[in-house]
Amino acid sequence: MNEDKRHPADEGKRPDPVRDLVMSGVATAGGGVYRRVHISGVGRVVGDVVCETARIDGVMTVRGTLEAKELVANGKTKVEGALRGHTLRLSGQIHVDGDCSAEVVEVSGAIEIDGLVSADEVTIRLYGGSKVRELGGSRIRVHRSWRWGFFSRYRRLTVDTVEGDDIRLEATRARVVRGDKVHIGPGCEIERVEYRSEFRQDDGARVNEHVQV
Amino acid sequence: MEEDLISKKELLEVTGISYGQLYRWKRKRLIPEEWFIRKSTFTGQETFFPRDKILARIERIKNMKDDLSLDELADVFSPSPAGVSVRWDEVSERHIVTEVAQRVYRERHPEARVLSFDELLCLYVLDAALQTGEVSLDEGRMALQLMENEYPQLQRGAEQGRAVELVFVRKLGIATCLLATLPGELRFEQGARVVARINIPACVEQLKLKLA
Numbered sequence: 001m002n003e004d005k006r007h008p009a010d011e012g013k014r015p016d017p018v019r020d021l022v023m024s025g026v027a028t029a030g031g032g033v034y035r036r037v038h039i040s041g042v043g044r045v046v047g048d049v050v051c052e053t054a055r056i057d058g059v060m061t062v063r064g065t066l067e068a069k070e071l072v073a074n075g076k077t078k079v080e081g082a083l084r085g086h087t088l089r090l091s092g093q094i095h096v097d098g099d100c101s102a103e104v105v106e107v108s109g110a111i112e113i114d115g116l117v118s119a120d121e122v123t124i125r126l127y128g129g130s131k132v133r134e135l136g137g138s139r140i141r142v143h144r145s146w147r148w149g150f151f152s153r154y155r156r157l158t159v160d161t162v163e164g165d166d167i168r169l170e171a172t173r174a175r176v177v178r179g180d181k182v183h184i185g186p187g188c189e190i191e192r193v194e195y196r197s198e199f200r201q202d203d204g205a206r207v208n209e210h211v212q213v
Numbered sequence: 214m215e216e217d218l219i220s221k222k223e224l225l226e227v228t229g230i231s232y233g234q235l236y237r238w239k240r241k242r243l244i245p246e247e248w249f250i251r252k253s254t255f256t257g258q259e260t261f262f263p264r265d266k267i268l269a270r271i272e273r274i275k276n277m278k279d280d281l282s283l284d285e286l287a288d289v290f291s292p293s294p295a296g297v298s299v300r301w302d303e304v305s306e307r308h309i310v311t312e313v314a315q316r317v318y319r320e321r322h323p324e325a326r327v328l329s330f331d332e333l334l335c336l337y338v339l340d341a342a343l344q345t346g347e348v349s350l351d352e353g354r355m356a357l358q359l360m361e362n363e364y365p366q367l368q369r370g371a372e373q374g375r376a377v378e379l380v381f382v383r384k385l386g387i388a389t390c391l392l393a394t395l396p397g398e399l400r401f402e403q404g405a406r407v408v409a410r411i412n413i414p415a416c417v418e419q420l421k422l423k424l425a
Contacts, residue, residue: 101240118236118239118240119236119240120233120237136232136235136236137232137233137236138231138232138233138234138236138237139233160257160258161258163221163232163236164232164233165231165232165233175257176256176257178222178232179232180231180232192256194222213222213226
């Protein structure tokens with residue numbers, strides 16, 4: 001059930017200490033350096049994980065920091081440390097206790113991140129109530145999901161501070177939004193917007209005050 | 214020790230960089246995590262930076278980012294040693310340190326032919342100390358010995374972002390020197406005089422630039 005597999009390409013070559021971590025079913029493993037991490041089912045990793053690519057289908061808990069160049073997570077992922085990488089594609093339910101930093105972060109689902117989310121490009125499609133302490137980056141997008149449902153009005157993002165160069169928000173409740181170009185879309189409740197060059201506010205958005213700095 | 218702080222907003226205004234750049238540099242560890250100081254203000258939590266350090270750092274990044282990639286820059290600013298070694302004749306050819314410093318170092322290591330980064334750092338710190346004009350050759354020898362014996366033990370702290378300083382103290386013509394890890398406070402008795410303070414992470418940075 002819990003196997004440490006050597007990469008097929010390495011067979012016959014010099015022994016390579018970097019292995020894959022493949023878990024299916026219900027399994028627990030220790031942290032470490034891996035090439036590919038693939039989890040389907042219920043997986044738990046105790047310790048920090050550093051890997052090239054990670055794919056999580058199912059429920060995954062990392063008791064430590066997860067660092068993956070490329071991470072695809074479907075299902076429920078919980079990281080009890082920081083989440084770092086280059087490209088993070090997260091869908092489903094994601095909970096991170098620390099900071100989340102990458103170049104590209106794409107989320108569709110519900111996230112709860114107790115630290116800073118920092119990436120060049122952050123795209124969040126909300127499918128449930130989400131909470132983030134801080135959002136920072138260059139291009140930041142928050143969209144409400146299309147699907148309509150009884151609970152759809154709970155689909156909103158609560159965040160303290162959003163800072164970026166080009167910001168577009170929907171269904172977001174924030175204390176401060178600071179940026180160069182700021183576009184506040186429907187369903188937002190923003191206490192204060194500080195912008196440099198451009199500010200737009202759609203119908204159905206509430207902004208307490210906006211100042212050009 | 215109350216430091217002069219600058220708010221994030223003011224920083225962006227003064228330096229003309231964008232939020233995207235600031236966050237990118239933070240991710241690449243060009244700006245150390247400890248410089249992001251969170252403080253409550255009447256509008257809520259805001260981020261502040263130590264003013265002099267951050268302004269100097271951003272100026273340097275802006276100047277160098279056209280020549281070096283961000284990852285190379287991160288290496289320059291990280292306090293961990295670079296994995297380079299330099300031949301002894303290169304040290305004089307490339308004018309990495311002055312001849313006086315070379316001579317002092319030669320006395321101690323007459324047969325050194327290749328210097329690792331750590332050894333070179335000791336030499337460089339010695340040179341920096343001598344160049345202040347406040348430190349005599351004897352004190353320099355002492356400092357070199359101190360650096361070689363004790364700095365390796367402090368290096369772990371240095372890599373975690375704590376600054377190490379070399380302090381020269383003199384009293385009634387008797388001189389000594391010590392290595393201190395910052396932040397921390399040093400107090401001296403009345404008759405003692407601090408002659409020179411050498412910031413080691415700054416030396417690491419300068420040395421890496423010279424070698425680059």
